[in-house]
Amino acid sequence: MTASAPESVLDVISELLVDKFEVPPEEVRGSAPMSDLLIDSLMIVEMAIAVHETLGVKVEEEELRAATLAEFAASVGERLADR
Template identity: 75%
Template sequence: MTTSAPESVLDVISELLIERFEIPSDEVRAEAPMRDLLTDSLMVVEMAIAVHEVLGVKVEEEELREATLADFVGSVEARRTDR
């Protein structure tokens, strides 16, 4: 039996953006504003739900509109370690 290291929060969120939301992988960069990646309000709501389902962290839609990818990942990581 082999065990692999758990995926990082950045990996998980990047994968969601690329796979679920069909964002081109070259656009998923740390400095990218989330509002540019999630271009409509439905995408923002769906991402908030997906992060809660996959990572167990509740996020506010406003966070997704105001943060860069790196800032958002940092915020989610901080809440995961607080548990």
């Protein structure tokens, strides 16, 4: 993958947050904790499924709860690059 891969993964995840989960765009920033953006357990499970369906990367719910948007996107990007 190219050096821009983390940005594209960040863009994809950001779009999911805005389009699928109706998070206001102004709240979608790299420093935002995923647990603040996905306000309940069902949203966290749905995001894990959406990331798997969209990017083909399995993520754990705990990973979503513990990371900021930027950290989560970087982690998913690394797994994509390792394929």
